[in-house]
Amino acid sequence: MTTVFGDRDIIVVDLGFGDAGKGATVDWLCSPNADLDVAAVVRFNGGAQAAHNVVVDGRHHTFSQFGSGTFSAVPTVLSRHVLVEPIALAAEARALAGLGVPNPLQLLHIDAHALLTTPIHVAANRAREDARGDDRHGSCGKGIGETAAYALDHPDAPTIGDCHRPAVLRAKLAAMEEHYRDLLSPSIHRSPDLDDMVTMYSEFAAAVRITDDGDLAALANSGRVVFEGAQGVLLDEWRGFHPHTTWSTVEPTNAHALSAEHGHDSHVLGVTRTYTTRHGAGPMPTENPTLGAVLPEQHNDTGSYQGTFRIGDLDEVLLRYATDVCGGVDSLAVTHLDAVTRAAAAGIPLRSARRYPGVGHLLPLGPWQDLTHQQHLTDILSALTPDTAWLPTHRADVAAHLGSLVSAPVVLTSDGPSRAARRVREPAAA
Structure with missing residues (x-):
């Protein structure tokens, strides 16, 4: 070849x-x-x-x-x-x-600059697609579009590099959760506790190689x-x-x-x-x-x-x-x-x-x-x-x-x- x-x-x-x-x-x-x-x-x-x-x-x-x-x-x-x-x-x-x-x-x-897809993005993605009913776009429901769309309007969107900075990451996740509050129904589309997410992402950062x-x-x-x-x-x-x-x-x-x-x-x-x-x-x-x-x-x-x-x-x-x-x-x-x-x-x-x-x-x-x-x-x-x-x-x-x-x-x-x-x-x- x-x-x-x-x-x-x-x-x-x-x-x-x-x-x-x-x-x-x-x-x-x-x-x-x-x-x-x-x-x-x-x-x-x-x-x-x-x-x-x-x-x-x-x-x-x-x-x-x-x-x-x-x-x-x-x-x-x-x-x-x-x-x-x-x-x-x-x-x-x-x-x-x-x-x-x-x-x-x-x-x-x-790459530390890669955007981080979170359960908040996934829940928002599924809520939007559910609301479309028979007019669904064909989303996979994995939060991809929501991750990209949020980052377009929010330069401080969470990145993989933030997994090394727990305090910074928690603040970004809290801002995201507030942004999506009206979209997400507590009984249907929920995301995990913020502190649990930060802990999980910190453990992830310790287990993988993240560089510029x-x-x-x-x-x-x-x-x-x-x-x-x-x-x-x-x-x-x-x-x-x-x-x-x-x-x-x-x-x-x-x-x-x-x-x-x-x-x-x-x-x-x-x-x-x-x-x-x-x-x-x-x-x-x-x-x-x-x-x-x-x-x-x-x-x-x-x-x-x-x-x-x-x-x-x-x-x-x-x-x-x-x-x-x-x-x-x-x-x-x-x-x-x-x-x-x-x-x-x-x-x-x-x-x-x-x-x-x-x-x-x-x-x-x-x-x-x-x-x-x-x-x-x-x-x-x-x-x-x-x-x-x-x-x-x-x-x-x-x-x-x-x-x-x-x-x-x-x-x-x-x-x-x-x-x-x-x-x-x-x-x-x-």
Whole structure:
């Protein structure tokens, strides 16, 4: 794989609505199979709502805040762009220890500037989503959007570094609790006692490595870095389809910047399924519930806040849009190639949306940070029925087709969830 990536950092981004296989891809890149000498996995967006499934030698874990290279003992850096939830992080560490990972917390490096997600944020997030009723946005209910929104209006929002300063942290938590007093119902949405939270966060700070840059500078000096994205580009806070978006920059701008800070060049590896999926509310032009019967999801189901896991045919218009949002991708990983033959064997061959009536092959890009424009795109996607065509029925042909759509070589494919199902495809020489 070094012939593909050279000595560059690798930025792994999901070119859909999430669940494309980023975690399994990162696990493989960090494994001995790839021989890439990865020094660290850096999380560059999102928070505890991430759910990256990795299957290795009979072990399965859904990575949330730990990097998906953990089974290969690759350290995780939670950068300043990540929203860190220590309670969930401690629970994830216990789960990993139960799977044979020795002392998982010692693999963590956390940037002190990362925002702290607390039970107060979680309770506020769920209260707002409950109040929306049938108009829910599709939130995971993990407090991510609330953490980001509160910090926009409150420069003194709590950070991971505050876990080392109990008095400062308690004052910030008290101000937050007062801010949310009218929203939170004491009988339904409650947060723990402030003193208990401060004690817990102080213990967390003593158990993990917290530094001004998450130790990224030192780790980057010792080898290649893999940047692991969370969610999918189609859920990006400014490029996604408002209001069904995440409060996070999913496209690779921040990862490029972090890599450049340490003098590295970076390579963007896009990840896509052979069909479209999304969790919960929001437009999905190619939704095809019939596919759910023949393409069951082993590791994805309905979330209490996020909603139903939905399946549809491939959407080439959205795949092109996501690639353009990223500024292009350097290579492609195609997952779930086995779905091509499974669907065909069941008499429901996969289709793909080639164009949208009245729109064509491309959605209009930008202007960024214009929610009116993004709402306009949401309205377009919600109202149309795309023009579709059959996908090829041979896996290699489907992979080649997807590579041509994004104008990038396919360098990795998979026929299932496990590490053993990954296949390297060396691109032809230029």
